[in-house]
Amino acid sequence: MDIFNLKYYIIYSVFAITAFIFAMYVDFKKKQYNNISRFIAAVFFILIALLFGFRGEEIGSDTEMYKWQFMYHANLDFGIQFIFKYLIVFVHVFTDEAQYFLVAISLFYVLFIFWSINVFLKSFESNFLLIAFSFVSLFFFLALGINIIRQGVSLALVLLAVSYYFKDNKNIKSWLIPFIIAIGFHSATAVILILFIIIVLIRKVSLNYYYIWYFLLLGISALGGSILSFGSFLNYLLVIDSKRSDFYVKGEGAGEYVIGFKAQFVAFNTIFLIIFSLINHKLLKNENENYKLLLKYYLSISGVFFMMFQIPFSDRWGIMSWVMIPFLIAPLFSINNTSRLGIFTVLFLIFVFVFFNIYNS
Template sequence: MNPLEIFNLKYFTIYFVFALIAFIFAMYVDVKKKHYNNISKFATAVFFAIIIFLFGLRDLQVGSDTEMYKWMFLTYNNTDFGIQLIFKYLIIIMHFFTNNYQYFLLTVSMFYLLVIFWSINVFLESFESNFLLIGFAFISVFFFRQLGINIVRQGVSLAFVLLAVSYYFKDSKNVKTWVLPFIVAIGFHSATVVILLLFVFIVLVKKATLRFYYIWYITLLCISAMGGSILSLGTFLNYFLVIDSGKADFYVKGEGAGDYVTGFKAQFAAFNTIFLIIFSLINYKILKNEDENYKMLLKYFMLISGVFFMMFQIPFSDRWGVMTWVTIPFLMAPLFSVKNTSRFAIPTVLFFIFIFVFFNIYNNS
């Protein structure tokens, strides 16, 4: 077996065991109406720790960008990091201790998983749900592994975005606690500036109802289906799309994109729309449209989805997709709560297992 096959075997084994335990906890939630979150949190920590070492100690053949990150770590003095200074200084600090790139990959993996764990912990301080089932939802979605072994800077950045959102939900008046994670997130990946701007827009325009965001979502989806895209903005795209220097050609002209297919992606549009329907049902049927934090996250999902649809005509548009998908576990969290009179946890766990299996088959076909 080659290194990638060995990695996949280990990853699928970890997932299979995690799925079994998640199913057991789902039964406790649905049948006994208990979260057992102390045990749940410990079990999640064990699984996340195992995944940290799996991702961090991966072979260079695992992950299309792993070789690039090795090169970036060893030649950081010759690399333009733009505004992604926190990532640069992380590399510099690492060089004080070691020149071994493997420790660097391990450190980045620790940031990715531990910050997600931290964000779940903070999120549950303002929303009652099962810790392990939310953690299981994260590793079930198809982009989780890609953020851990390929686009790792964006993975860490989005983890800090989740932390920022969680702290906002906990105490929106304590500005420092949620703005600081956003700054750190941008320091790892410059495109996160877009997320911050959208989040600030939602906060400032609180009077805008969900109807506005549904119209936004449907309108941009239709424009994208008819061939419209962010490219219509012309030279302004160079500033809106990428903030650090030297990246415009990479995204707009597709330099280095290889065989990446651009154009309207019906599979992504359908994926987001299916989840939007689920989230809408949760908001109106379960939460009775009364949870302001949930509505804010739903607004963000629709707002960033619209941006994502407009990116279909440029290479690597899926890297904008993960900005929408990363919120899925939090938006599904109400289904893992003992407060529900109906039993949603078990079917939701089975749904996430289906997603994991389906996309692993789809991506390998």
């Protein structure tokens, strides 16, 4: 583990220095250099994918399980997560070595994130490398890459779906297909699709109501309320595939996972909410409809997250909100941003990375 972490920290450190340099160009030279930025980000992503893919079984609590699933997939029922099984079958065409399956998953993970950023920038002008750096700086990026890898690929596909929606929301296939594939990797992503469609259908509803939703559910959670109050409905909301409900509701396999109100997660989500609100009102003047839709999603899924504190693995619901953070801070990396906050944002992201690595050590 120490060798793995050392390699990861070295890659991140070089990435951070590069991001700082590009942030200076954005802030002072007002240059994006996105062709170079895209190439350099691709190099870093490939290095990270190879590091994740060739990790040992001791890296990531579920790594051994995924290798076992690869070897014995024919005898396993993946339920609605059939696309994950198809990927296993596809890799078996080329090799029976489980290590290369992990490499394939890791490459898909970073590929879909890279692809989503590329499409996203067609709607939001910003620096490619700095958005990519934002992903790597946040603590969930590593967890999605070496532990909950099915959810990692699934959420990367969600990012791709959202990016295509922003590019052309009338082309339903372009954003609905990635969503469907994402559900085929991790069934809980169906909740994101349902929530996203609801937000789109009621897009004219004021952003203020979403703030009310956020703080209302936060208050209920703080008083001990949770999704458990909805009884059997939980089976469908949580996992769609009811076979996995015991895993989440009863905590089978949860070990020493602590349930209950988590002030640290509330603080994390709320700090970023304040940042996003300032971006929306101060930088974008509350005029960018796509950004407001993304903010509505963040507020909505965060509220759902707060209601999950009383069940095991609630942080996996938090990731559904956190994964949008890089897109929501993207306006800070734009040459149209006259406040020159690119460098400060990079330094803040480095602080977040260092803080959570110390906190989780």
